[in-house]
Amino acid sequence: MFSCLRRLQTVQITRHSSYLAPKPAGPTHPELSPAQRAYLERVIRVDQAGELGADLIYAGQYLALSHNKKVKPIIKHMWEQEIHHRQTFNALQTEHRIRPSLLTPLWKVGAFGMGFATGFMNKEAAMACTEAVETVIGKHYNQQLRVLTNNFHDGADSPEIQHLRSTIKVFRDEELEHLDTAIEHDAKKARPYWLLTEGIKTVCKSAVFLAERI
Ligand SMILES: [Fe+2]
Ligand SMILES: [Fe+2]
Secondary structure, eight states: OHHHHHHHOOOOOOOOGGGSOOOOOSSSOTTOOHHHHHHHHHHHHHHHHHHHHHHHHHHHHHHHTTTOTTTHHHHHHHHHHHHHHHHHHHHHHHHTTOOOOTTHHHHHHHHHHHHHHHHHHOHHHHHHHHHHHHHHHHHHHHHHHHHHHHSSOSSOOOHHHHHHHHHHHHHHHHHHHHHHHHHHTTGGGOTTHHHHHHHHHHHHHHHHHHHHHO
């Protein structure tokens, strides 16, 4: 189904690497403690799973709302950014030799289903979904930034950690832009708004909890 979707995808993947800090050269974080290394692995695993999910949520919404000429380019723009986020974490995962979440097939089906279902309901429901997802992800990235700033300064502020921090900062800002876009495009008019947004937030928080561990 996803390979079929990829063929449908007309989005040209834009590479935004110029606005990220330069990629560090040399050996991979030899100076990190085992606890810091474990945290780094956890961050990259959960963020790769999250960005994979975000890519597929927007893919589902784009497909379900492909008849809506007004909202299509808005979703397309956010989707392109999510594709870039996903590719970045894919590359980090390979570079640091971190296994993906074992629940990846579940994330794929669940995310695409959630995007398609909310898009199928209407534009407002799709935007409420985006509002809920980006609220959770914005907080999640802020939490990671706090740990990467406060717990990685004891002589272990390696180029890898600096690079990861700057990457997460850029992505956090883009997620918050998506949140603003969703609100600007009538997320609050979705019905039933509270049920939709609170339900999706709970699903996202549970997915983050699981992807960090499994
Ligand atoms: Fe993202
Ligand atoms: Fe996003």
